[in-house]
Amino acid sequence: MNIVVCMKQVPATSRVEIDPETGTLIRLGAESRTNPYDLYALETALRIRERTGGRVTVLTMGPPQAEQMMQDAYRLGADDAVILSDRKFAGSDVLATSYTLSQGIRMLGIPDLILCGRQTTDGDTAQIGPALAEHLGIPHAAWVGAILKADKKSIEVRQTLASVTQISRLKYPCLVTVEKDICVPRLPSYRLKRETAGRPVRVLGFRDLPETDLSLCGLVGSPTRVESMFSPPENPRKVMLEGDTREKASALVAVLREKKLVEGGEAR
Amino acid sequence: MTTIHFDAAACNLCRQCIEKCPFGALTLGDEGLEVNEKCRMCGVCVKVCPVRAIRFEQKPSRDPADKSKWKGILIFAEQENGELHPVTYELIGEARRLAAKVGYAVFAVLVGGEETEKNAEELLPYGVKEVFYYQHPGFSGFRADCCADAVADCISQLRPSVVLIGATALGRSLAPRLSVRFHTGLTADCTKLDINPNTDLVQIRPAFGGNVMARILMEYSRPQFATVRYRVMDRAEKTDGPTGRVKRMPVSDAMARSGIEVLKISPLPREKTLEEEEILVVAGRGAKNEEGVALVRSLAEALGGRLCFTRPMAECGLGDGGSQIGLSGRTVRPKLIITCGVSGAIQFTAGMSGSECIVAINSDPNAQIFSIAHYCVVDDLFQAVPAILEQLETGKEAL
């Protein structure tokens, strides 16, 4: 049983602002961490491996610094780690990112199961997983809240949709994206830390992909373009409530009564 | 397609671009500036370069779409358990607004089991020109792969310029598969849409993880896919004398074939969802601890509303994730929302800025939340909330 887990390194803080003078972005801080949602995908993979045997490979597209995330994944129990890294991948949107990941997976050989997190904390689209499944031509189930059964042929999953829960069975190969409450990720083990120290992480570039078609990668392969950025506009009708705490509270309650949002007062 | 072009001869090595790049995507290599995979095409480098050595360059993509061959707006009318999802009417409302600007018509597509024809007819009074439906027992229950096959069949025949899909659990599975199939762009969770006279869809959403909104375009590819959350757009009104019609589309067995076997569907107990609540009270990180949360909860109870949370509160376990408001939580538009100790980051406000009356309580007069609130209370919530509770009590006594 081969499992690939897609993980991404994301900025540790989300503090980005627009410089009011130049209208450009300022990012404060360059530290990275593992996308927290992906730890649930990795944990799910490790638990399935415990039952069925096999290998867990972690795959990412990102800068070479993702090596740190991969070492962490080894300490949690991953068997293998592959980083797809190339300047030609710069500026990838959903289409180009999922395409590049699909190429990485084709190169590794299509596994039985691919696991993704629910979303990333920087892109926050929750779209890469299903897009990747489409590139590979395999079925997927997204936002899975529980794995009910996983054997060497198929997986049974439970998803909560808007008004129903659905239990489905998917034969391998397939892709599953997991919810945050699917399991509690384990902590890195000291034994594994010692055992995996110095274990290499494979870094592959554009030239290593099975199809080397530049028009599908990076900026050129990304149909969406950010035309401009702006700060959200200010609301012109705002009312500041003045006075001491009691006065502000009574002014607020008076407004709410006037708008019939709360009961009481002379209005009734 | 756009790429970043660097002119080594013009560069004066000032390194401004490298320092100002918010993503650390630029380095100086042997042949000058190198752009790495962290680049998000934000354009800061182009703007800061004093000698204009960096510019965006348009490269024709492999196969730019002929825009005149893609017309109209198609919405995906989602059904679950035999019922239309209410986001459908909002998509129609938004599609009609956009369509009017460029002289387009609005179409809808449904994929489902036996109730599909009936639901297709329900949409006609809302000003949809044609409602295409794919009805087959294999389409009851949700299977992203065959549902995508049916919608793709519709898109290939209709060739719409824009496809709008609800950002629901189903929609978020369907939209990425379709955009890959048509090799085109997708913008998830748009908070605002517009359309240019040349039919390019302007997609606005919070981006880059900060307090920044981005306008996103897909200038070379069609169709243009966007997903929109429930409760973000205005519902369509019924039109006088609707002229649309429904059309049953042939379903081949191959189209209904799926790699997913649905074993069981169980309805969830029907309770009022957060989106349906009229009054919400939000506890942000300013509520600090369990005591603060209990205080904010008592305000929610006194107002007959529901307590909800910001993401940091849900993450640290003080609040439950199901009641998280915002970009990665729920989108709400209640009659009244009171935020207590919430800074008002754009990822939060994206989920509630459409509320009718927004009251903000925050001790920091410069908090972002005050730029979208209608009523601003600059105060310590541990003082202000008890005072408001007291005022609500005295009002009752006067009854």
Ligand SMILES: Cc1cc2nc3c(=O)[nH]c(=O)nc-3n(C[C@H](O)[C@H](O)[C@H](O)COP(=O)(O)OP(=O)(O)OC[C@H]3O[C@@H](n4cnc5c(N)ncnc54)[C@H](O)[C@@H]3O)c2cc1C
């Ligand atoms: C991709 C992405 C998606 C995100 N999605 C979401 C989302 O869905 N929902 C969400 O909420 N966030 C989301 N975030 C996080 C968001 O950017 C903010 O970090 C978050 O909303 C801040 O929460 P907060 O206002 O509770 O906390 P803080 O930003 O820490 O604000 C606390 C506020 O409380 C005030 N305060 C402190 N003490 C008191 C007191 N005693 N009385 C009154 N006021 C007090 C402070 O002045 C401050 O303004 C997302 C971020 C990213 C990058």
Ligand SMILES: Nc1ncnc2c1ncn2[C@@H]1O[C@H](COP(=O)(O)O)[C@@H](O)[C@H]1O
């Ligand atoms: N660059 C990447 N490398 C590997 N996996 C990724 C990457 N981007 C996204 N993913 C996977 O796709 C999921 C959803 O990401 P997103 O669509 O960005 O919210 C994540 O939880 C990851 O599992």
